[in-house]
Amino acid sequence: MMFKKKVLASLIPLVFIQPVYADETNDKIKLDKVEVTGILPEKLEAVPGSFDVVTEKEMEASRPFSIKEALGNVPGVNIVQNEDPLGLAQNIGIRGMDPRRTSRTLLLEDGMPLFLAPYGDPSSHYIPMLERVGRIEVVKGSGQVLYGPQTVGGMINFVTKPIPKNGFAGSVSAVGGNNDFYGLHANVGYGTDLGGFMVDAIKKEGDGIRKNHKFDVEEYTLKGQLNITDRHTLIGKVGYYKEDSNVSETGLGEVDYARDKFQAPSGKNDFFEHERKSAQLQHIFQIDDKMKLSTQAYYVDSYRTSFRQTDAPGGYDDDTAGSSTGVTVMDRCSGLTLTEATAAQCGGRHRPRSYNYWGVEPRLDVSHNLFGIESDAVLGFRYHEEDIRRR
Numbered sequence: 001m002m003f004k005k006k007v008l009a010s011l012i013p014l015v016f017i018q019p020v021y022a023d024e025t026n027d028k029i030k031l032d033k034v035e036v037t038g039i040l041p042e043k044l045e046a047v048p049g050s051f052d053v054v055t056e057k058e059m060e061a062s063r064p065f066s067i068k069e070a071l072g073n074v075p076g077v078n079i080v081q082n083e084d085p086l087g088l089a090q091n092i093g094i095r096g097m098d099p100r101r102t103s104r105t106l107l108l109e110d111g112m113p114l115f116l117a118p119y120g121d122p123s124s125h126y127i128p129m130l131e132r133v134g135r136i137e138v139v140k141g142s143g144q145v146l147y148g149p150q151t152v153g154g155m156i157n158f159v160t161k162p163i164p165k166n167g168f169a170g171s172v173s174a175v176g177g178n179n180d181f182y183g184l185h186a187n188v189g190y191g192t193d194l195g196g197f198m199v200d201a202i203k204k205e206g207d208g209i210r211k212n213h214k215f216d217v218e219e220y221t222l223k224g225q226l227n228i229t230d231r232h233t234l235i236g237k238v239g240y241y242k243e244d245s246n247v248s249e250t251g252l253g254e255v256d257y258a259r260d261k262f263q264a265p266s267g268k269n270d271f272f273e274h275e276r277k278s279a280q281l282q283h284i285f286q287i288d289d290k291m292k293l294s295t296q297a298y299y300v301d302s303y304r305t306s307f308r309q310t311d312a313p314g315g316y317d318d319d320t321a322g323s324s325t326g327v328t329v330m331d332r333c334s335g336l337t338l339t340e341a342t343a344a345q346c347g348g349r350h351r352p353r354s355y356n357y358w359g360v361e362p363r364l365d366v367s368h369n370l371f372g373i374e375s376d377a378v379l380g381f382r383y384h385e386e387d388i389r390r391r
Contacts, residue, residue, distance in 0.1 A: 050143075105154050112278070205217070222239075250270070282295070355387070359384035
């Protein structure tokens with residue numbers, strides 16, 4: 001079966017006005033402008049609802065191994081057990097929402113949506129590598145409505161590390177562990193008052209936390225910045241991500257767990273492949289001290305395919321199974337437990353899917369004193385279009 005789904009979300013208004021009141025001492029609270037890559041301003045008194053920020057300093061101190069560990073101490077965030085050691089397919093929920101594939105919590109990178117298709121298929125099979133992240137912003141409550149669809153639980157924005165400002169800067173790191181795990185990360189950048197660039201490369205591979213759970217992941221990112229004038233800045237970023245893994249979604253029953261708690265019964269038969277290409281361009285116009293216009297355009301092209309062993313019809317051999325014997329896949333699997341030994345009888349399901357989406361989003365941030373109350377207003381809209389092909 002194949003169907004094509006096209007979603008067009010046009011001219012979605014984003015209007016928000018937040019008054020800020022002085023305390024009894026009449027000391028006024030000064031509001032910062034909305035950051036270009038960050039969602040939350042430095043002075044968090046201007047943010048409505050509940051919010052949390054995981055800073056680069058905090059991550060340096062705690063040394064998390066994955067995004068899951070970095071978010072582990074954020075109140076209200078619940079992350080179910082990873083399917084793999086790196087958390088490649090994150091399952092994040094906020095305040096009791098279903099964490100399955102993070103479909104109720106919007107994920108962003110520098111303000112750009114990360115889902116396979118933000119409106120039509122909001123499932124998370126990609127998340128930035130922790131080495132590229134300099135700050136994590138979590139918004140819950142009334143403030144989350146500003147940022148897009150699927151924010152019933154909240155919004156999480158991963159802010160990537162900035163381009164160097166003074167000359168060359170770079171780093172190289174390597175990690176290793178059991179189960180043949182290794183990881184490599186290289187970063188180099190150069191910057192001046194006119195702007196700069198940064199190149200990031202990451203490679204991670206290992207045998208996983210269960211048998212037959214191999215994974216191979218690589219990600220490359222190029223980021224550039226041009227300071228046209230004191231008031232105009234351009235920031236561009238392109239990225240390429242590729243995953244090839246045998247991580248399965250099959251759990252263990254009581255008998256299988258007693259026999260070998262580290263086994264993955266369908267691991268040899270399951271595979272998942274994901275290729276993602278992305279581009280993002282941002283223009284920042286600092287109109288004056290109280291007004292800033294930030295415009296971003298983004299494009300994402302993703303292809304993901306998987307083969308999962310299953311005990312139900314839908315395998316490669318569905319059409320031929322009954323040609324001579326009349327025996328269907330369901331007949332052959334009846335009463336059998338889903339294990340490696342039953343793979344040949346039960347077959348599996350192949351799920352190739354492709355997605356691409358693009359959008360343009362201008363936002364005007366204004367600090368004003370309407371009605372004598374110092375306030376901050378965010379005005380804008382989003383034009384978003386996506387194309388989905390699922391088989």
